[in-house]
Amino acid sequence: MSEPAVRIRELTVCYERLLALDRVDLTLEQGQAIGIVGPNGSGKSTLLKTVAGLVAPHSGILEVFGTAPRKLPPGTIAYVPQVEAVDWTFPASVYDVVAMGRFPRMSPFARFSKRDREAVAGALEALRLSDLRNRHISQLSGGQQQRVFVARAIAQEPRLLLLDEPTTGVDAATEESLRELVRSLVAQGMPVLMTTHDLDRAEDWFDSLIVLDRRVLAFGAPGEVLASGAYAGIREHVHTHGHARAGEERA
């Protein structure tokens, strides 16, 4: 049995004095997709960012392929943030942005090789962006922007894929093609960790589901987790505390 892609034990993360994650345990195996659900401010994005090496843990164990995320070779982790994270007026076409996925592994002296171009073309094809390749990124819809971000991650050919609410604000067709893509990657052995608000289709997306509210409230097969009380707990939680906490996750 190979080592798990992500191993997290008793992970605690703080922003200033705010406790964002409290003693979280999680194991993500190769070829497995885990969905993270929870109210706004529950630490979903923080958990992804910590695994990506963007946020330093306060305490606990975090290993990605057996080592600290920042010590991995460049290109190992692909992180897909929410689309509003960048300036879409930046002078770049769809192709330019997807090509950036190749940069982490390239030496300063390397030219953009045939292999690099093929990977970019493949990623564009997989996200049905080939026709839009020369379009400036400011002229894309929200769903197309999301696909560009995913295509950049695919072009990177990572060993671990982290997706932060890729289905928020996209149309049904885009969501379906993203789901098919993720499932085919998982079938090829890719480990995927993804946050989502959409509980209704969790069984189609994920092998396991984790209910997070700073602490892990429930973990298991999507069907079981949704059938358990944790799901109802979240629903209530969103209504009672969700709005008050909405701003904290960005802090």
Next chain:
Amino acid sequence: MIDTLLAPFHYEFMRRAFVAALVVGTLCSTIGTYVVLRKLSFIGDGLAHASFAGIVVAYLRGLDYYFGAAVVTVLTALGIGYVTRRARISLDTAIGVLFTGTFAFGVFLMSRLPNYSVDLQGFLFGNILAVSRGDLWLIVGLAALVSICITLLYRPLLYTSFDPVVAQASGIRAEFIEYALLVLLALTIIISLESVGIVLVAALLVTPAAAAYQLTRSFTRMMVISAFIGAACAVGGLYVSYYVHAASGATIVLVATVVFFCTMGFKRLRRAPA
């Protein structure tokens, strides 16, 4: 006619000035692409002002101006990189306080000198005609060094300019790249001081790149067009200043400003229905 056009080139100091203008104009506007896209123009202006303290201290100690400016400006650049990442006050505020403070310190020291030096004032507004042979070698050498670094860091600089968070997650050392860019920016400012001066160097960093941004939606093309505009404005501005007997730094910046407004007009025309 030809004689009139070639007149400036009869003087060696003018030939040196043209080479300096060409190098400084090209380099400032190339790195300026990152300054504009990463919204660093305030930092560029601040770094230029901070360099003045280094120049005055070097003067007082009998050291080379460039050396003094380099030490202070590079240290300030690293300091601002640190403040950006760690401090809890806003970056605007930090720059406003730090850089103007350093600049004031330079002016304070200068004003206490027995014979208030005209030499030093030259750095405020630039005096490209005073570029010596040694200065020119230094300018060309440092410009070559900065250009090589920009070329080698092209991809990580581009990626971190567009999406620093994802670049870092994918294994690019975004923090190192940011510090590297700030140091390169500091060096670019230093070699531009004598040509355009502390007060005006920020314009040369920003205006050509901003003009190029109006003309293209490709990053690579923006950089090339910016470099071309910067070089043309620097050489053209120096040329104009020779004939109208005006300050060269100011004329160069004015030419660049005119070019910027032309590109804006051009963009509007192109957008308007035919």
